Amino acid sequence: MLLSRRLMLGLAIAGTMAGALAFPALAGEGPTEIDLFFPVPVDGKLARDMGTLIKEFNETHPEVKATAVYTGSYDDTLIKTRAAIKAGKPPSAVIMSANFLLDMQIENELTNLDSLIAADGTTKEKFLGQFFPALQGNAVINRSVYGVPFHNSTPLLYINADKAKEAGLDPTKPPQTWAELTDWAKKLTRREGDKVTQWGIAIPCAYDYCGWMMETLTMSNGGRYYNEEFGGEVYYDTPSMLGALSWWNDLIAKHKVHPPGATPGPAVSTSFISGNAAMMMLSTGSLTYVRDNAKFNYKVAFIPRNVRNAVPIGGASLIIPAGLEADKQKAAWTLIKWMTSPEKSAWWSRATGYFAPNMAAYKTPDMVDFLNKNPDAKTAVEQLDVAKPWFATYKTVPVRKNLEDEVMLVLNGKKQPKDALAAAQKAADETLKPYNAETSLKLP
Amino acid sequence: MSLAEPAALPVATSAAPRLHVLKRFAAGFKASLPAYLLLLPSLIFLALFTYGAMGRVFIDALYQRTTPKAPVRFVGLDNVSAVLADPAFTGAVVNNLIYAVGTAIPSIGLALLFALALARTNAVTSALRAALFLPVLIPMVAASALFLFIFLPNVGLLDYNIGRLLPVLPNWLGDPDIALSAIMVITIWKNAGYYMLFFLAGLQAVPEDVMEAAHLDGAGPFQRLRYIILPELKPTFLFVTVIATLNAVTQVDHVFVLTQGGPSNSTNLVLFYIYQQAVEHYDVGKASAATLLTLAALMGLTALSFRTLANREGGP
Numbered sequence: 001m002l003l004s005r006r007l008m009l010g011l012a013i014a015g016t017m018a019g020a021l022a023f024p025a026l027a028g029e030g031p032t033e034i035d036l037f038f039p040v041p042v043d044g045k046l047a048r049d050m051g052t053l054i055k056e057f058n059e060t061h062p063e064v065k066a067t068a069v070y071t072g073s074y075d076d077t078l079i080k081t082r083a084a085i086k087a088g089k090p091p092s093a094v095i096m097s098a099n100f101l102l103d104m105q106i107e108n109e110l111t112n113l114d115s116l117i118a119a120d121g122t123t124k125e126k127f128l129g130q131f132f133p134a135l136q137g138n139a140v141i142n143r144s145v146y147g148v149p150f151h152n153s154t155p156l157l158y159i160n161a162d163k164a165k166e167a168g169l170d171p172t173k174p175p176q177t178w179a180e181l182t183d184w185a186k187k188l189t190r191r192e193g194d195k196v197t198q199w200g201i202a203i204p205c206a207y208d209y210c211g212w213m214m215e216t217l218t219m220s221n222g223g224r225y226y227n228e229e230f231g232g233e234v235y236y237d238t239p240s241m242l243g244a245l246s247w248w249n250d251l252i253a254k255h256k257v258h259p260p261g262a263t264p265g266p267a268v269s270t271s272f273i274s275g276n277a278a279m280m281m282l283s284t285g286s287l288t289y290v291r292d293n294a295k296f297n298y299k300v301a302f303i304p305r306n307v308r309n310a311v312p313i314g315g316a317s318l319i320i321p322a323g324l325e326a327d328k329q330k331a332a333w334t335l336i337k338w339m340t341s342p343e344k345s346a347w348w349s350r351a352t353g354y355f356a357p358n359m360a361a362y363k364t365p366d367m368v369d370f371l372n373k374n375p376d377a378k379t380a381v382e383q384l385d386v387a388k389p390w391f392a393t394y395k396t397v398p399v400r401k402n403l404e405d406e407v408m409l410v411l412n413g414k415k416q417p418k419d420a421l422a423a424a425q426k427a428a429d430e431t432l433k434p435y436n437a438e439t440s441l442k443l444p
Numbered sequence: 445m446s447l448a449e450p451a452a453l454p455v456a457t458s459a460a461p462r463l464h465v466l467k468r469f470a471a472g473f474k475a476s477l478p479a480y481l482l483l484l485p486s487l488i489f490l491a492l493f494t495y496g497a498m499g500r501v502f503i504d505a506l507y508q509r510t511t512p513k514a515p516v517r518f519v520g521l522d523n524v525s526a527v528l529a530d531p532a533f534t535g536a537v538v539n540n541l542i543y544a545v546g547t548a549i550p551s552i553g554l555a556l557l558f559a560l561a562l563a564r565t566n567a568v569t570s571a572l573r574a575a576l577f578l579p580v581l582i583p584m585v586a587a588s589a590l591f592l593f594i595f596l597p598n599v600g601l602l603d604y605n606i607g608r609l610l611p612v613l614p615n616w617l618g619d620p621d622i623a624l625s626a627i628m629v630i631t632i633w634k635n636a637g638y639y640m641l642f643f644l645a646g647l648q649a650v651p652e653d654v655m656e657a658a659h660l661d662g663a664g665p666f667q668r669l670r671y672i673i674l675p676e677l678k679p680t681f682l683f684v685t686v687i688a689t690l691n692a693v694t695q696v697d698h699v700f701v702l703t704q705g706g707p708s709n710s711t712n713l714v715l716f717y718i719y720q721q722a723v724e725h726y727d728v729g730k731a732s733a734a735t736l737l738t739l740a741a742l743m744g745l746t747a748l749s750f751r752t753l754a755n756r757e758g759g760p
Contacts, residue, residue: 075724079723079724082723082726083723106511106512107512107726108512194611194612195611195612199598205618206704206706207704207706259597259598259613259615260615260619261597261615261618261619261707262615262618262619262706262707263597263615263618264617264618266596267596267597267598267599267600270596270599271597271598271599274599276598276599277598394511395725395726397724398724398725401724404706405706405707405708405709406708408618408620408706408707408708409620409707409708411618412615412618412619412620412621412707412708414620414708431725434510434511434514435510435511437510437511437514438510438511438513438514439513
């Protein structure tokens with residue numbers, strides 16, 4: 001008796017569950033479920049802000065159910081996306097480091113967005129026209145659109161204004177050249193005997209950040225890092241990069257105003273916040289973090305020049321991986337357009353410190369208000385006039401690491417800049433060889 | 445599911461002795477069928493995820509795919525020679541050897557010390573044992589994240605506290621000469637408590653009467669340690685050494701979190717090298733070749749240690 005009652009109860013539960021499982025299949029018209037992979041490459045509470053953003057999207061778009069999936073650093077996000085594509089379950093959209101797009105396009109991992117743009121009844125030129133011109137180099141490959149700029153950055157010089165004043169420097173007139181910056185760094189370094197208690201300047205060097213910083217210094221030294229038109233060439237062993245690395249090395253070895261060794265980004269920002277470093281070069285993506293945590297007056301400025309004012313773009317674009325069903329592609333496109341709209345990209349910019357790539361974002365009333373209160377947020381946007389695309393080649397990460405490994409040896413006093421760059425060039429040429437063999441060296 | 449019945453077997457009816465053997469086999473099979481069925485799930489998983497994967501790696505190691513435009517080609521053992529010629533791989537092997545020896549000896553030594561000191565059970569030793577075992581319970585990734593803050597240059601816990609005493613502050617994870625040692629410290633800290641457990645168990649097995657006899661014969665504490673306890677702990681030593689060596693090759697979480705193999709490959713270990721080849725360089729052939737080499741080395745090592753264990757009188 002008991003047994004049969006249990007049995008009936010079990011059957012009833014099983015029946016209900018089967019019904020529940022079968023229901024969406026029968027109904028057929030549930031919301032399209034999509035995943036968005038997103039990285040957090042800088043300091044701050046970006047993951048929480050992303051949750052807020054996606055919740056709002058889902059509330060305003062009942063036909064789509066987006067889930068934000070945190071995927072670590074920029075490099076990790078590339079790896080996880082590739083793993084998902086290989087497994088046949090690509091995410092529907094990814095916030096991808098802008099300089100990985102070329103590599104992914106070469107590997108046939110990206111959806112060409114041209115047809116989605118055309119289906120909206122607009123042109124590529126009009127669509128791209130919404131964004132700052134400097135960002136297009138990392139979004140357009142062979143005249144096709146592969147990425148939509150979402151949050152972008154430039155490197156900035158952060159200055160502890162209180163310490164500058166103490167040292168008799170005027171923080172309203174920040175250093176504009178490398179010579180002036182060296183001078184500031186010397187005046188801002190405090191020593192007790194041989195021991196340094198306060199560093200003049202700190203520049204991060206960990207994988208990813210290190211390559212970006214080398215590109216920054218090389219550009220302001222008149223050079224370029226790679227061939228912007230073709231993914232098979234990098235220019236490591238050049239006078240402009242040698243000068244850049246030599247100057248960085250001098251700050252450590254000769255002037256002793258920069259902490260020795262390779263220092264990751266979070267260590268640099270912690271040093272700055274705690275007053276251990278009086279100046280730092282860091283992404284504008286960390287600006288909100290600095291604003292929220294610095295207990296002193298600070299100032300942000302352009303990256304000083306040696307030959308010219310120039311900086312690389314940083315940050316990320318939204319992409320749609322290849323191999324998605326049409327309905328997911330469409331849903332992802334809806335999400336991407338919403339996230340890069342003036343209002344949303346302005347909100348995200350205020351939350352993070354990244355600048356908003358959509359130019360109209362700066363005309364929204366909230367943003368005008370915000371910029372009046374926080375003029376430091378303008379610097380990165382102003383610097384865009386001199387910004388250039390971010391390093392992008394075939395096998396971007398290994399080619400970048402070929403340089404970073406050597407730079408780390410220099411910053412640790414284990415190698416001279418000239419030898420290091422020659423070694424880096426050799427290693428990168430080796431990494432790029434198969435691609436060149438299939439493209440530029442494949443003669444008709 | 446239809447089970448294999450004895451009648452379904454191809455039976456040679458004319459040969460009586462063979463029939464007898466087959467019948468016995470069938471009877472034996474029937475009797476142990478439930479056991480085989482119970483083993484089946486594990487067998488399936490083992491075949492799928494271990495042997496299947498190994499076979500796949502073996503095949504992948506023979507092929508090379510360079511760019512998406514170039515076709516996948518059969519290259520034989522080229523991948524293996526490419527791996528052996530790669531200074532990053534040989535560097536990773538050297539790093540891994542240093543790492544294995546440099547973590548195994550201190551952690552085993554510490555574990556023995558802890559075990560000897562805490563062999564007697566009372567409230568104090570129980571609390572100390574628990575404290576020493578605690579690092580084992582913390583996941584490696586969490587422990588590494590913790591050490592990230594300890595090792596931060598200039599502002600980290602370590603520099604903040606002992607940095608004042610040093611003339612020059614080392615950049616613990618940013619200096620290629622120091623980074624590997626810094627990572628090794630975490631492994632030692634984490635594993636010593638784990639190996640302590642084995643030594644504690646080993647100490648329980650030391651015969652009480654022998655100890656008493658030695659005591660009566662006037663053997664001092666050092667002599668008892670040297671001539672009774674350590675020889676009795678030999679199997680434990682061997683076992684722990686094998687575990688420590690395998691750990692040195694299979695643990696890589698801290699490299700991921702703390703250094704990504706850097707600076708300048710100074711903390712690159714073999715497993716991390718394989719990962720880099722597979723996912724950063726997108727070179728499955730080379731990653732598979734490196735995996736095969738590692739697998740061969742580990743299997744050799746395991747076979748050696750099993751033989752040594754089996755050859756011991758009485759076994760472990």
